[in-house]
Amino acid sequence: MAYIFVTCCFKKKFFTYEFGEKSMNKGILGRSYNDKNAQKAVVSAWEDLLTNGECKSSAIRAVIKNSWQRCLAQGVDQIIRQPAVADNLEELRQDNGELVSALKSIEDRLSDVLSETDSLIALADSNGMMMEVFGNSKVIESAKYDQIMPGYAWNENTIGTNAIGTAIELKQPVEIHAAEHFCESIKRWSCAAAPVMDPLSGELLGVIDVTTSSEKYSIQNIALAITAAQQLEENIQSRQFVKRMLLVDWYHEVGS
Secondary structure, eight states: OOOEEEEETTTTTTEEEEEEEGGGTOOOTOOOOOHHHHHHHHHHHHHHHHHHOOOOTSSSSSHHHHHHHHHHHTOSSSSOOOOOOOOOOOOOOHHHHHHHHHHHHHHHHHHHHHTTEEEEEEEETOOBBBBEEEEEEHHHHHHHTTOSSSTBSSSHHHHOOOOHHHHHTTTTEEEGGGGGGGGHHHHHHEEEEEEOTTTTTTOOOEEEEEEEEEGOOOHHHHOOOOOOOOHHHHHHHHHHHHHHHHHHHHHHHOOO
8 A cells, every 4th residue: 555645734733634545543634545345344333423422433533533422412314405595695705805805816826726627616604604606517506416615604503514514513624435425415525725814813714625526536736725825814914914005004094
């Protein structure tokens, strides 16, 4: 068995993703294992969780076990989805204008990266409400069937374990692959997400997510999500700096 190691830097912390048999038991936040036998083990552990209320399998990452337990405690329905819907999508976007504007500024670059993939990128606010989606048109159309589209909530309370909702809970990058999702209807997807933090306050602004079908899974998705989040934060920081300089200039003009 060959091993590949990919290291990404996030918030001055380095996350190393190991691709190989041993990665199943590593408990690394962003790393899943794309193997049929591993996925069968995940399905078996999920069924055991629903039957007995706990997951004892050593094949399941701690980040997934903990998320599944949160879903059980919150009463998330693993079969029937009742996603929350934004009352006013445009108002939601306006309330998160700084984050949405930052995404628009890098959308072309991200689209170039996605042009050769079967993926989409989604932007959600700090509550998991999806605001923007772009990428492969066929994937976007297929994703609409599962409400992977603007205006729908993707927090753990609503749709269980998923990259957006779990990244919000942990405030760290995370990857959720196929059977690791809590709700049955979205196990056909593989998603990787990274939180976007306010450069000044350190508060969570939202989450950037890369989603593809489980069959089209790529090891690059988690790195892309982390890189996109960093670019969003850098863009927001630049905008905040300009605003502060304008405020300082105004203060001096008023005081003179």
